Amino acid sequence: MFVGRRGLAASSVSTALLVGAIVLILFVAPGGAAFRYYFFNFHDMRVAWDGHASQGISALSHSLFTNVWMFLVSEVLVLLFGLSFAWIRISHTPVLFPVRVLVTAYTDVFRGVPLLIVVYLVGDGVPALKLGFVSNQSPSIYGVVALTLTYSAYVSEVLRAGINSVPHGQLLAARSIGLSQSATMRHVVLPQAVRTVIPPLLNDFVSLQKDTALVSVLGVIEIANAGQISASTLFNGSGLVAAALFFLALTVPMTRLTDHLIERDRAKRLAGS
Amino acid sequence: MSDVVLALRDVVKRFGDNEVLRGVSLELHRHEVVCLIGASGSGKSTLLRCANMLEDIDEGSITLFGQSLEDRRVDPNLVRRHIALVFQSFNLFPHLSVLDNILLGPVYAMKRKRADVRDEAMALLERIGLASRAQEFPDRLSGGQQQRVAIVRSLAMRPSILLLDEVTSALDPTLVGEVLDLLRDLAASGTTMLIATHEMSFAKDVAHQVAYLEKGVLVEKGTPDEIFTHPTHDATRVFLERVR
Numbered sequence: 001m002f003v004g005r006r007g008l009a010a011s012s013v014s015t016a017l018l019v020g021a022i023v024l025i026l027f028v029a030p031g032g033a034a035f036r037y038y039f040f041n042f043h044d045m046r047v048a049w050d051g052h053a054s055q056g057i058s059a060l061s062h063s064l065f066t067n068v069w070m071f072l073v074s075e076v077l078v079l080l081f082g083l084s085f086a087w088i089r090i091s092h093t094p095v096l097f098p099v100r101v102l103v104t105a106y107t108d109v110f111r112g113v114p115l116l117i118v119v120y121l122v123g124d125g126v127p128a129l130k131l132g133f134v135s136n137q138s139p140s141i142y143g144v145v146a147l148t149l150t151y152s153a154y155v156s157e158v159l160r161a162g163i164n165s166v167p168h169g170q171l172l173a174a175r176s177i178g179l180s181q182s183a184t185m186r187h188v189v190l191p192q193a194v195r196t197v198i199p200p201l202l203n204d205f206v207s208l209q210k211d212t213a214l215v216s217v218l219g220v221i222e223i224a225n226a227g228q229i230s231a232s233t234l235f236n237g238s239g240l241v242a243a244a245l246f247f248l249a250l251t252v253p254m255t256r257l258t259d260h261l262i263e264r265d266r267a268k269r270l271a272g273s
Numbered sequence: 274m275s276d277v278v279l280a281l282r283d284v285v286k287r288f289g290d291n292e293v294l295r296g297v298s299l300e301l302h303r304h305e306v307v308c309l310i311g312a313s314g315s316g317k318s319t320l321l322r323c324a325n326m327l328e329d330i331d332e333g334s335i336t337l338f339g340q341s342l343e344d345r346r347v348d349p350n351l352v353r354r355h356i357a358l359v360f361q362s363f364n365l366f367p368h369l370s371v372l373d374n375i376l377l378g379p380v381y382a383m384k385r386k387r388a389d390v391r392d393e394a395m396a397l398l399e400r401i402g403l404a405s406r407a408q409e410f411p412d413r414l415s416g417g418q419q420q421r422v423a424i425v426r427s428l429a430m431r432p433s434i435l436l437l438d439e440v441t442s443a444l445d446p447t448l449v450g451e452v453l454d455l456l457r458d459l460a461a462s463g464t465t466m467l468i469a470t471h472e473m474s475f476a477k478d479v480a481h482q483v484a485y486l487e488k489g490v491l492v493e494k495g496t497p498d499e500i501f502t503h504p505t506h507d508a509t510r511v512f513l514e515r516v517r
Contacts (some may be wrong), residue, residue, distance in 0.1 A: 039410035169360060169362050169364040170364060172327060172358075172361060172364065173364035173365075173423075174366075174377075175327065175353065175427065176327065176358040176360075177351075177354075177357065177382060177427065177430055178351070178353040178354040178378055178382035178383070178430060179375065179377070179378065179382050180350050180382070183381045187377060188377075189380055191368045192367065192368050194367075195368065217437070268407055269368075269413075270410070270412060270413065271413075
């Protein structure tokens with residue numbers, strides 16, 4: 001936007017130079033050819049994508065659905081729990097005091113412990129409890145639980161910051177026209193809070209989508225694990241790059257779409273009609 | 274008197290050790306306009322907030338239409354529908370259009386149908402000459418326009434009493450007039466109002482009664498003529514000379 005002809009020319013040249021430099025490194029480096037063969041071999045990428053039953057290679061095109069359902073379910077749960085926890089932490093009701101302490105402790109712990117360790121603790125720990133139904137779930141379910149536990153802690157803090165950023169006068173105004181506390185939250189505070197925190201929220205969701213790969217340590221064949229299997233079977237890492245491309249194909253459009261929506265909302269607020 | 278709509282008796286309000294209201298008594302009658310004057314920090318805003326139940330009082334009592342607000346069964350949300358408060362800083366909702374700002378209360382607090390309230394809201398906007406800006410967002414409006422929308426937003430709840438907290442203090446001097454004109458218009462149509470203000474000539478014009486507050490004490494109350502021309506207390510005289 002607002003890029004004049006000179007600006008356009010300059011940005012095109014600088015982009016071409018940068019991309020050219022990166023590609024050049026892959027070609028002039030002593031191990032360039034080996035690198036390109038190991039990571040960008042389209043034949044092996046294809047084999048990894050389609051899978052090869054007799055060689056024991058799981059198709060990336062199939063295993064990606066494991067990632068998709070895990071992050072979709074986690075994201076919904078994370079939003080629900082994140083919002084509830086944020087709500088509990090900002091409330092001043094004396095009755096909720098012990099819950100507030102608990103939620104604060106929870107946030108501290110799960111933001112501090114590496115997700116990988118939480119995945120192990122839940123995925124290996126819960127089945128070890130031998131609690132019947134609870135201990136008999138598939139590893140991917142435990143993965144979703146671990147992701148939800150960790151990311152709810154992050155997201156609740158992001159939402160809490162957003163809620164606190166809404167000026168106090170907005171609350172007073174809402175209450176003074178007779179809105180109940182929940183109506184104030186729903187129609188006045190949250191719409192403004194969420195607008196403020198969309199970028200960091202998106203950050204956490206992109207991060208969550210990538211972290212579905214960590215659930216592989218429980219033996220779940222999600223896309224990164226399938227890529228790894230293809231790499232060790234074919235002695236070629238192109239399947240891993242294919243998995244990386246999948247994550248990019250997911251997050252880049254989502255980021256662009258969000259940017260577009262934010263920009264549209266801003267333009268709407270400032271435009272005359 | 275029978276038509277007292279709002280009565281404060283010996284109201285005390287403290288913030289920690291700071292006693293902001295020290296036994297204030299005040300009555301507001303139907304169709305009456307009372308102006309509260311006094312320096313910043315004299316307790317005008319706190320008094321209005323207490324009447325709107327945004328603050329709890331520590332001693333004394335506040336009665337609205339004969340109902341004590343200290344009664345634990347009283348629902349603050351119901352009280353606020355009858356006694357609306359307009360703020361110095363407008364506090365319009367920036368994420369909602371001008372029209373939606375006005376509809377929010379009637380639709381979500383009074384549970385009225387959006388289509389029913391729409392016409393009323395548009396008529397209110399017509400009254401302040403902003404009907405053509407209904408779909409715009411508050412950021413696009415001048416301070417004076419925003420404050421008029423904020424007043425109309427309160428009126429949409431059809432309150433019995435309108436509380437106004439220094440509604441022109443945050444405005445550019447050139448924009449004060451349009452807001453005061455709206456208040457004059459409301460006073461002329463019989464709206465019951467309790468107005469905290471620094472606009473002395475406006476108070477002189479519009480108020481039926483003027484009350485002077487100093488350091489949380491209601492020093493004296495009377496007609497504009499009594500207060501502005503023949504104040505009985507030295508404190509009032511000193512204050513008026515200072516603001517003149």
